[in-house]
Amino acid sequence: MINADDLGYDPGITRGILQALREGVVSSSTLLVNAPDSGDAARQARGLAIGLHLNLDRGPPVDPAFPGEWRTVDGGLAGARVGELPADVVEAEALAQLERLERLLGQAATHLDVHKHLHRHPQVLEGLARVARRAGLPVRSIDARMRGALRAWGVATNDHFVGESGATAYWTPEHFSSALAALPGEGVTEWMCHPGHLPEVVTTRYAAQREVELGTFLESRSREALEQAGVHPTDFRVLRAR
Incomplete structure (x- = not known):
């Protein structure tokens, strides 16, 4: 599964992801539902394999009952304090974001993952897992500990994970070839990626690197x-058929 994160984050990023899905080898994406380009991105992505990119880092909460004590000074989400969020709060916000995705997209999500891997925090993972189990959706796991926890909760997840974003572009042609040569012979592997055109609205440290990945x-x-x-790249729906 070659999954592009950050659909809806910015119009330029959205255009690049949709191009990678329709013209390239990217097979799946995950949508931010409380970002500048969420609505337009969802309309353009209908019919494609799209999951929820749960956003607890920035932007306004979707759950109207999101507690005030966990908002940032500008009224946004928990940000740096996300690791302290109670599982119940995460569960309610994840459910609200999932329901918004379905309304915007007009179809069910394929799976769940989390912006900036914030489900590394145990309470975030627990809240997310509750929603995933109820909805029957797989969740991205990034390491063996997370994989074991999700499966203990009865949540399907990928067997292997490859991907990162940093100072330089992660998915270069050379890295693509080396990762393909090292692909495990068994199990389902997710390759997380961040293709896109240069951002037009948001400021992000991973900007020009997205164009390298898109290429x-x-x-x-x-x-x-x-x-x-x-x-043959696929999407997270294969895990639901296991």
């Missing part, structure tokens, strides 16, 4: 390499 996933060499390896 990688649009390259004919990438499609050819997948075909030669006998690998």
Whole structure:
């Protein structure tokens, strides 16, 4: 599964993700529902494999009952204090964001993941897992500890995970080839990625790097390499059929 994070974050980012889904080898994406481009992104992405990119880091909460004591000074989400959020608060906000996704997109989410991997915090993971179990949706796991916890709660998850974002572009053509050569022979692997055009509205440290990733996933060499390896990218719905 080659999943592009941050759909709806910014119009430029959205355009790049949709291009990677329709013209490249990216097979899945996750939508931010409380970001500048959420509505337009959802309308353009209908019919594609789209999950929820739960956002607890910035922007306004979706749950109208989100407690005031957990808002930032500008009325936004918990931000740096997210690790202290009670599981019940996370559960309510995750459910509200999931319901908004379904309204915007006009279809069910394929899975759940979290902006900036904030489900590394135990209470965030627990709140998210409650919603996932109720909705019957898989959740991204980024390591063995998280994978074990999700499965203990009865939540489906990927077997392996590859991906990062930093000072330099992560998915270059060279890294794509090396990751494909190292692909485990068994289980379901998620490759997290961040393709896109330059942001037009938001400020993000991962900006020009997105264009490098977009080029990688649009390259004919990438499609050819997948075909030669006998690998066919899919989406998280395969986990629901297990």
